[in-house]
Amino acid sequence: MKETITANWLSDLAFEAEVNGHKVYMDSTAEHGGKNTGPRPKPLMMVALAGCTGMDVAAILWKMKEKIEAFSVEVEGDITEEHPKKFEAMKVIYRFKGKGINRDNVEKAVRLSNTRYCGVSANYRMAFPITYEIIMEE
C-alpha cells in the first residue's frame, strides 16, 4: 500500500501539511528561529504512536464490551543530546477510568496492539525500545 503526504513551507520554519484531508501545522521555537505556530516534528512521532496504539486498544476493548469512561495514552520519549538528536527510548502509559473494567482484558488489548497490530510501534521498535505501563482507576 502507498501513502503520500505533502508539507508546504509557509515562512521561517513553519510548515503546513495536508494529510488525509486535514491540515497539520509544524513550527520551531523562537530560540531556533521559529514562531511556535505548530508543534515540533519529533513530538509528532510520539503523537503518531499514541494514536496508533490508542485506536487499537479502543477498538479491541469496544469489541470486548468493556465500558471505558476515560482513556488516555501518554508517551514519554528520551532524546539523545548529540546530533542527529533522535529517540533512544519511548515509554507508553495507558490510563483507564471506569467502574468494573476487567484488567485482564485491558492487558490483552494493550499486548495485542504492541505485538500484532500497531505498525507505528513495530517500526519504532526496530530503532529503539518501547516499554509500557497500564494505570487503572475507578
Added chain:
Amino acid sequence: MKETITANWLSDLAFEAEVNGHKVYMDSTAEHGGKNTGPRPKPLMMVALAGCTGMDVAAILWKMKEKIEAFSVEVEGDITEEHPKKFEAMKVIYRFKGKGINRDNVEKAVRLSNTRYCGVSANYRMAFPITYEIIMEE
C-alpha cells in the same frame, strides 16, 4: 532530553493530542469504525519526517542566503500488507521554486539534513530505507 505528549480518547476511534501547546487530532476512517475527524497515525509519521527535514533545509538555505519562493516536502511511504502494517520504505521529494537558486547549495542542505541533523530520518533509517529526490524549477 525528555519529551512528553498526551493523547486523550474522545469517542469511537478519535483522539485529541496536546503537543507543545497545540492540539493534534487523529481518527480512523468510517470503514474502520472512525469518523475521519483527523488524520490517521501512520501518515503522521510521514508528516513528522517532512517537517523535520524541511525545517533543516529551510534553515540551512536561509543561512546560505538562497532566496526561495516556494518549497515543499512530499513523502511517499510503502506500507506492508500484513499485520502489523508498517512502513518498509519512504521517499522524500524536495521541490523548490525560485530564480537563481544554487543547486549545489540545495544538494548540500538536503544532504546535511539527511546525514547530520534530522533526528526523525535518523530514527526511521534504523527501521527502513529512505531515499530522496530534488526537483527545482524557476
